[in-house]
Amino acid sequence: MDLTVISTYRCNSKCQMCYIWQNPTSPKEEISLETLSKLPSGFDNLNVSGGEPTLRKDLGEVIDLLYPKARITEISSNGLHPERLVPIIKKYPNIKVRFSLEGDQATSDAIRGEKDGYATKVAGLRMLKEAGGTDLGFAMVIQDENVDQLVNVYEFARKQGYELATSTLHNAWQFYKNDNYFYERKAVARQVEGLIEAMLRSSKPKNWFRAYLNLGLIEKILGHDRLIPCSAGKDFAFIDPWSDVWACNVRSDLPMGNLARQSWDEILNSDVAQKTRKKVAGCAQNCWMVTTARTAMRSNIIPQMPKAEPLMWVLKNKMKVSMGKKICFDSYIDYSDVRPSPLVKRESFLAKNVKARLVKNRLTPDEHYPLKTFVNN
Numbered sequence: 001m002d003l004t005v006i007s008t009y010r011c012n013s014k015c016q017m018c019y020i021w022q023n024p025t026s027p028k029e030e031i032s033l034e035t036l037s038k039l040p041s042g043f044d045n046l047n048v049s050g051g052e053p054t055l056r057k058d059l060g061e062v063i064d065l066l067y068p069k070a071r072i073t074e075i076s077s078n079g080l081h082p083e084r085l086v087p088i089i090k091k092y093p094n095i096k097v098r099f100s101l102e103g104d105q106a107t108s109d110a111i112r113g114e115k116d117g118y119a120t121k122v123a124g125l126r127m128l129k130e131a132g133g134t135d136l137g138f139a140m141v142i143q144d145e146n147v148d149q150l151v152n153v154y155e156f157a158r159k160q161g162y163e164l165a166t167s168t169l170h171n172a173w174q175f176y177k178n179d180n181y182f183y184e185r186k187a188v189a190r191q192v193e194g195l196i197e198a199m200l201r202s203s204k205p206k207n208w209f210r211a212y213l214n215l216g217l218i219e220k221i222l223g224h225d226r227l228i229p230c231s232a233g234k235d236f237a238f239i240d241p242w243s244d245v246w247a248c249n250v251r252s253d254l255p256m257g258n259l260a261r262q263s264w265d266e267i268l269n270s271d272v273a274q275k276t277r278k279k280v281a282g283c284a285q286n287c288w289m290v291t292t293a294r295t296a297m298r299s300n301i302i303p304q305m306p307k308a309e310p311l312m313w314v315l316k317n318k319m320k321v322s323m324g325k326k327i328c329f330d331s332y333i334d335y336s337d338v339r340p341s342p343l344v345k346r347e348s349f350l351a352k353n354v355k356a357r358l359v360k361n362r363l364t365p366d367e368h369y370p371l372k373t374f375v376n377n
């Protein structure tokens with residue numbers, strides 16, 4: 001099973017596609033070490049994210065506690081405080097670290113509302129490499145504003161020995177946003193094809209499967225069904241800063257329990273969790289978040305191996321690209337079927353002085369997540 005621990009909703013970025021920064025938690029509310037110690041061992045990929053996890057003063061202790069519980073431990077960070085990760089990398093060089101980067105300096109800083117963010121994270125990843133880090137990379141949210149830079153960011157990362165993880169705009173409780181739509185779906189999707197071909201040209205099998213993951217992103221961008229059905233609540237789960245456990249980070253009507261009040265086994269075997277898994281089976285959201293898509297692509301029997309469908313696609317298309325042939329994307333994707341997009345303008349908060357205000361006395365999950373509708377097609 002994969003798990004994401006959303007350690008805090010405090011964040012020092014001001015992204016246009018994620019409003020966590022407008023909805024901070026107070027450190028007192030955030031999931032404690034004692035609660036995290038109730039998690040069992042044996043997770044496959046355990047991602048510590050946020051908000052911005054480096055804003056937690058006890059991040060080192062969180063990692064000390066969680067690292068032995070998973071095959072792969074990952075930290076998703078905005079990269080604005082790389083120095084806080086150096087002691088962690090020195091202790092656990094193979095920990096996976098991804099810094100959010102949305103394109104070149106001007107584009108990334110504008111999308112993320114960060115002053116000098118680009119320079120800080122590029123220098124920061126170098127700092128972690130010098131500290132001994134072996135699994136470092138950038139993560140990019142594909143959107144109309146940066147898709148033309150996608151292949152450049154991939155090549156920039158690859159040349160320096162870094163990975164590039166990609167996702168697209170999503171509407172989700174985790175982002176406190178339900179108006180993340182593409183303006184020109186088809187044009188955006190067509191540009192992702194370039195990244196898929198570049199990844200298949202790589203000598204790293206990891207990149208070949210990322211190419212398939214990006215094929216799924218094209219389907220998401222166009223508003224099509226998921227490439228592989230979702231197994232939320234069974235193969236992956238999310239814990240939010242209030243210790244509430246959820247099947248996924250999109251729908252706020254898929255609760256499983258609360259780790260502060262229950263044991264992990266009680267949560268997984270509860271009636272609430274069973275009901276939630278039934279709802280997942282009929283879920284009409286066509287999300288394709290990296291956390292959930294990656295899990296769906298893996299074999300149910302040997303998690304280190306892919307399912308047959310992505311494996312066959314990768315073998316066929318890797319061979320094609322190696323022979324210098326083009327991939328016929330139109331044989332996989334129906335470009336004539338593109339969902340309409342409500343045109344909701346995304347704002348850059350880079351030049352704006354918007355201060356987040358802590359909302360006190362939010363006691364229930366309903367109060368934590370006031371937006372109820374999340375549509376991903």
Ligand code: SF4
Binds near residue numbers: 232
């Ligand atoms: S498909 Fe539905 S259940 Fe699965 S991650 Fe998306 S919103 Fe959640």
